[in-house]
Every structure is written in structure tokens, then in C-alpha cells.
Amino acid sequence: MTGVWEQWDHxxxxxxxxxxxxxxxxxxxxxxxxxxxxxxxxxxxxESSVRSILDALVSVEIPVFVEPTYHPTKFHHDTLxxxxxxxxxxxxxxxxxxxxxxxxxxSTETIxxxxxxxxxxxxxxxxxxxxxxxxxxxxxxxxxxxxxxELAEQILGQQIVYxxxxxxxxxxxxxxxxxxxxxxxxxxxxxxxxxxxxxxxMASVADTIVVDNVLHEAGIExxxxxxxxxxxxxxxx
Amino acid sequence: MTGVWEQWDHxxxxxxxxxxxxxxxxxxxxxxxxxxxxxxxxxxxxESSVRSILDALVSVEIPVFVEPTYHPTKFHHDTLxxxxxxxxxxxxxxxxxxxxxxxxxxSTETIxxxxxxxxxxxxxxxxxxxxxxxxxxxxxxxxxxxxxxELAEQILGQQIVYxxxxxxxxxxxxxxxxxxxxxxxxxxxxxxxxxxxxxxxMASVADTIVVDNVLHEAGIExxxxxxxxxxxxxxxx
Numbered sequence: 001m002t003g004v005w006e007q008w009d010h011x012x013x014x015x016x017x018x019x020x021x022x023x024x025x026x027x028x029x030x031x032x033x034x035x036x037x038x039x040x041x042x043x044x045x046x047e048s049s050v051r052s053i054l055d056a057l058v059s060v061e062i063p064v065f066v067e068p069t070y071h072p073t074k075f076h077h078d079t080l081x082x083x084x085x086x087x088x089x090x091x092x093x094x095x096x097x098x099x100x101x102x103x104x105x106x107s108t109e110t111i112x113x114x115x116x117x118x119x120x121x122x123x124x125x126x127x128x129x130x131x132x133x134x135x136x137x138x139x140x141x142x143x144x145x146x147x148x149x150e151l152a153e154q155i156l157g158q159q160i161v162y163x164x165x166x167x168x169x170x171x172x173x174x175x176x177x178x179x180x181x182x183x184x185x186x187x188x189x190x191x192x193x194x195x196x197x198x199x200x201x202m203a204s205v206a207d208t209i210v211v212d213n214v215l216h217e218a219g220i221e222x223x224x225x226x227x228x229x230x231x232x233x234x235x236x237x
Numbered sequence: 238m239t240g241v242w243e244q245w246d247h248x249x250x251x252x253x254x255x256x257x258x259x260x261x262x263x264x265x266x267x268x269x270x271x272x273x274x275x276x277x278x279x280x281x282x283x284e285s286s287v288r289s290i291l292d293a294l295v296s297v298e299i300p301v302f303v304e305p306t307y308h309p310t311k312f313h314h315d316t317l318x319x320x321x322x323x324x325x326x327x328x329x330x331x332x333x334x335x336x337x338x339x340x341x342x343x344s345t346e347t348i349x350x351x352x353x354x355x356x357x358x359x360x361x362x363x364x365x366x367x368x369x370x371x372x373x374x375x376x377x378x379x380x381x382x383x384x385x386x387e388l389a390e391q392i393l394g395q396q397i398v399y400x401x402x403x404x405x406x407x408x409x410x411x412x413x414x415x416x417x418x419x420x421x422x423x424x425x426x427x428x429x430x431x432x433x434x435x436x437x438x439m440a441s442v443a444d445t446i447v448v449d450n451v452l453h454e455a456g457i458e459x460x461x462x463x464x465x466x467x468x469x470x471x472x473x474x
Contacts, residue, residue, distance in 0.1 A: 089339075090335075093330060094328065094329075094330055094334055097331055098326050098327075098385075098393075101388050101392055102326075105387050105388050105391075105392075106380055106381060106384035111387075111391070113391045113420075118392050118394075144343060146343075147339050147343035148339060150342050151335060151338050151339055154342075154348070154350045154353070155322060155324070155338055155342075155355050156324075156335075156393050156394060157355075157393060157394015157395065159394075
């Protein structure tokens with residue numbers, strides 16, 4: 001299976017629970033040059049917190065995905081391209097791999113699987129809320145991360161592997177090794193990208209960089225700098 | 238991805254830790270009409286226990302797979318078609334989904350993924366050794382099983398879903414519902430098939446039936462009866 005994400009250099013993740021910076025608008029985010037928008041956060045990604053942002057994004061032409069937390073709401077909205085369902089490979093228990101997902105599938109009448117894709121996370125910052133929330137074992141060396149990436153693609157059929165350094169800039173050697181271990185899956189990188197240089201560094205080793213907090217903290221101009229960093233890194237390579 | 242298993246109505250599983258019945262030979266098993274042989278058991282599927290059986294199967298023309306236990310040995314043998322790596326969807330912890338597999342991938346220099354496929358088990362007999370071994374939660378109703386099957390294919394990219402009633406004949410309504418929930422994945426059924434009728438019953442609701450203990454307990458003629466049952470069930474449908 002191939003996905004629209006194969007064309008993504010840069011993705012803007014918006015946390016519906018956080019406010020925008022100054023006078024920024026949600027629609028303005030699409031003008032940064034980012035390739036896609038993901039509405040997602042560790043918790044509280046609920047229908048009510050997402051629907052008003054989708055309304056504000058209605059004229060946007062890039063894909064808009066929702067990454068729901070573990071009881072995904074399912075609703076129709078013209079702006080919505082699809083769902084990205086997270087699994088956490090190095091979580092402390094199987095809740096984050098098969099447990100919550102089983103409950104969700106069981107309790108949902110009809111799931112449109114054409115619109116529903118999976119993202120396989122490897123959580124790497126033990127201080128982050130996602131690490132605490134999923135009790136992730138983050139003490140991983142490069143061989144551990146490479147093995148998780150390979151396992152994700154080859155055993156669990158994942159097409160998106162996401163190295164989540166949440167809040168801190170990652171180790172680019174580990175990111176590069178993980179990407180090299182993948183055959184056709186896309187390597188997403190997230191965490192700590194806040195300016196041109198950090199975007200350029202991580203975009204040079206990942207297939208897709210995900211930019212999150214800088215929007216809420218520094219605004220759309222800072223996001224634009226990260227788009228330029230991603231673009232330049234991919235043009236050079 | 239498609240696999241050779243799409244053509245399988247009947248598979249003979251051989252436990253390398255058990256002896257054959259009377260004067261049966263391993264090579265004779267291929268003459269039963271079974272579509273493939275899997276060498277596998279809950280424990281002790283090691284290189285030493287497998288290699289001599291592969292030697293005995295050297296002239297066999299049907300596919301021969303090894304289903305290794307959790308530290309899979311990797312070796313070359315002319316008779317070997319490939320590996321089937323089990324994951325257990327309803328295991329008690331993540332060892333049987335990502336844990337042991339991560340250790341295995343990490344500690345193996347080079348894995349030939351072209352030869353390595355995954356089988357997603359749903360373990361349904363709480364009295365079985367596989368249930369004990371994996372601490373599987375077997376108290377599942379039809380909706381639970383259907384949700385696991387759907388999750389396996391759609392979220393975890395599995396192409397083989399295996400309902401394992403190990404040692405007891407399963408509920409054919411549950412098996413049928415699980416198969417109906419799959420889009421292109423193959424539904425394997427295993428457990429309690431010992432004669433023409435039981436083979437016919439389960440082959441009418443599963444894509445592939447797996448016959449195990451009857452070989453060790455009753456011999457090749459009993460296996461032949463189960464092949465006839467599978468063939469007749471699939472010709473009728």
C-alpha cells in the first residue's frame with residue numbers, strides 16, 4: 001500500500017488543546033508551504049476539540065488528518081482527509097499496540113478503513129508526556145531503534161514509522177539509521193524542530209519532519225522557517 | 238502482499254517434538270494431498286529438532302515452512318520454503334506482539350524478509366499450552382474475535398489470521414464471522430480436526446484448515462481423511 005504521505009517533506013501538527021500564537025489563524029497555516037496538517041496531541045483529541053478547527057480549515061487544499069487519542073471519534077467533515085491511528089511500539093504494555101485498538105474496533109459499528117491509516121511510534125524522550133502516558137521504554141540505542149523500525153515495517157506491515165523525540169531535538173544519526181532500515185515505509189521525525197537549522201538537520205535524515213510546538217509558541221513565521229529548512233534539505237539530497 | 242498460502246485448503250502442521258505414528262514417514266505426509274507442511278509447536282522448535290525433519294522431506298514438492306518459537310533459528314536448507322513468525326493478538330503482554338520480535342530482529346544480523354512472513358494468532362482455548370504460555374485472554378465472544386481479525390488485517394497489516402482452538406474443535410459460527418471480517422487476508426483455523434467430518438465442518442468456514450495432532454496420534458490415513466474433508470467442503474462452497 002502506498003499513501004499520500006510519500007510526498008510529504010513537512011507536516012504541521014496542531015494540538016487542538018493548545019491556542020494559536022498572537023493573531024494567527026488556522027487557515028494561515030496552510031500558506032506556510034507545509035504539505036499536510038495533522039490534528040493531534042497526546043490526550044484530549046476529541047470530536048469537540050477538533051470540529052471547530054476543521055471548520056476553520058475548510059478552504060485549505062492540503063490534506064488534513066486527525067490523529068485521535070484512544071477512543072477515536074468518527075465523524076464526517078468535508079475538510080477531513082482521513083485518520084491516523086497511533087500504535088506505540090515501545091510502550092510498556094500491549095494497550096498501545098493491540099489493546100485499546102481492539103476495544104475501539106469492537107465498539108465501532110463501521111470503520112472506513114480506506115480513510116484510516118496507522119502510524120507506528122517509537123517514543124524516545126522519557127521526559128515527555130507521551131512516554132509517561134504509554135510507559136514507554138525509551139532507553140534505546142541505535143540498534144534498538146533500527147530493530148523497531150524493521151519490525152514495524154516487516155512484521156507489523158506499517159507504512160509510517162514515527163520517531164517521536166517530543167519536545168527535544170533528536171539524535172540525527174539514529175534517525176538516519178532508522179530510515180536506512182526501512183524498505184518502502186516512510187520515516188516521520190518529530191520533536192524539537194523550532195527554526196530553519198533544526199528543520200534542515202532533521203529533514204536531511206528523515207523522510208518527513210513533523211513540526212508541532214513552534215506554531216503554538218512562536219507563530220506562523222517560525223513555521224515558515226521550518227518549511228524552508230525541510231525544502232532546502234530535500235533539494236540538497 | 239499476496240502469499241502462496243492463498244492456495245492452501247489444508248495444511249499439515251508437524252510438531253518436531255512429537256513422534257510419528259507407527260511406521261509413518263515424514264515423506265509420506267506429502268502424499269496425503271495436503272497443500273503445505275508447517276513445522277511448529279508451542280515450544281522447542283529449534284534448529285536441531287527441525288533439521289532432521291527437513292532432511293526427511295527433501296524430495297517433497299509442497300511448500301515447507303518453519304514456525305519457530307521465540308528465538309527463531311535462521312539457517313539454510315534446500316527443503317525450507319520460508320518462515321512463519323507468530324504474533325499473538327490476545328496475549329497477556331506485549332512480549333508476544335512486539336517484545337520477543339524486537340529482541341529477535343535486534344540480535345539477528347540479516348533477516349531475509351522475502352522468506353519471512355507473519356501469522357497473527359487469536360488463541361481461543363484457555364486450557365491449551367499456548368494460552369498458558371502467552372497468558373492469552375481467551376474469554377472472547379464473536380464480536381471480540383471479529384474485532385481482533387479486523388485489527389490484525391487493517392491496523393497491523395497481517396495477511397494470515399489464525400484462530401487457534403488448540404486441542405478442541407472450535408465454534409464454526411465464530412470462525413465464519415472472523416473470515417467474513419477479513420478483506421484479503423487468509424483465515425487459518427486450527428484445533429481439534431481429527432476426521433473427515435470435523436475437517437469438512439471447519440473447512441466450510443475457514444480459508445485454510447490446519448491439522449496437527451491427528452498425525453502424531455492416528456497416522457497418515459487419518460490425515461488423508463481430513464484432506465478429503467477440506468477438499469469436499471471447498472468444492473461445495
